[in-house]
Amino acid sequence: MSYTTKGIPQGRAYYWLNKVRESAIGELVAINEYRDHISKSNVEEINDLWRHIMREEKRHYGMFLEIIRMYDMQEMNKFIKVKEHGTCIEKEKVHCYKIDSKECILNLLRTDIKGELEAIILYEQQMVEIPELRVREVYRHIVGDEKKHVEELTAMLMKYDRDNYGAIEKFNI
Template sequence: MSYTNRYGQPQGFAKLDTNKLREILIAEIIAINGYAEHIANSNMEDINAAWNSIMGDEKKHYGMMLTLLRKYDPNQYKSYKEHIADKSGPKSPMQVFTPNYNKQVILNNIREDIKGEFEAVILYEQMLAIIPYPDVRYAIYSIINEEKGHAEHLTQLLLKYDSDKYNGLV
């Protein structure tokens, strides 16, 4: 069962600080999956390069938050230690995917990603206001600034390819 509804938003309200970190992890996984899907369905090199760069940041954010969760949740850390060897061994090949390129879908994906970046900022600023741990607060603050940068980067790509005007945005 998923903690999020079909739009990616949490179904409940996390009360424990460790669950607040999990909300951030959920948001980062949703972002990673979204960017990976958008890259798979685009043949536009500059947009894919931007998405790939942003996805790398989202993976970094996931790693930062999971490391902090392991620090503050002893059971999470115990589970990590139990499963650390799971990543070793031969890798099976990825499935074959046939992309469906469409300029309008790509523009919609950019707008959806901008929305997701702003949603992340809102969620993370709420967390920043209530989580007491200085190391967590520092990590969240740095992630917030990167998410704001992602929104601006994506907005510039949108303005480059969308023939509609956005009230004089430059």
């Protein structure tokens, strides 16, 4: 999804680890957008796809945070301190769903495709600019997932939109 709110960059990251942080922000924005879209839809098939993609975006956030902790010792020390302090006691999980189907679900799908394409552009650029091979491999894996999301969302859009998208072939989902 979009790597910044409304797709507007928050500034230019020059230090390579801040590029990873920028990517983590993008994953959090994506998670929030998918959660919001689920709350606006009563089409279970589309919601299932959004939940599937949202789980992968959560995994991506975790992968980026793991990189940050690995290369930023201060971040790692803060993580260990928080973990040892035990401030986050397990509570009942919170679900934030309410159906508000006033929005066009097809527009939400197109917005999601746009966001996935933005993520691909950002992450492929980050791969070029980040010197650490191990980090580039994580980006390569995540870019593959984002490209899969584009195809999954496009297939769902094609299934529910009665209009034609030119040469794009219809999928049987």
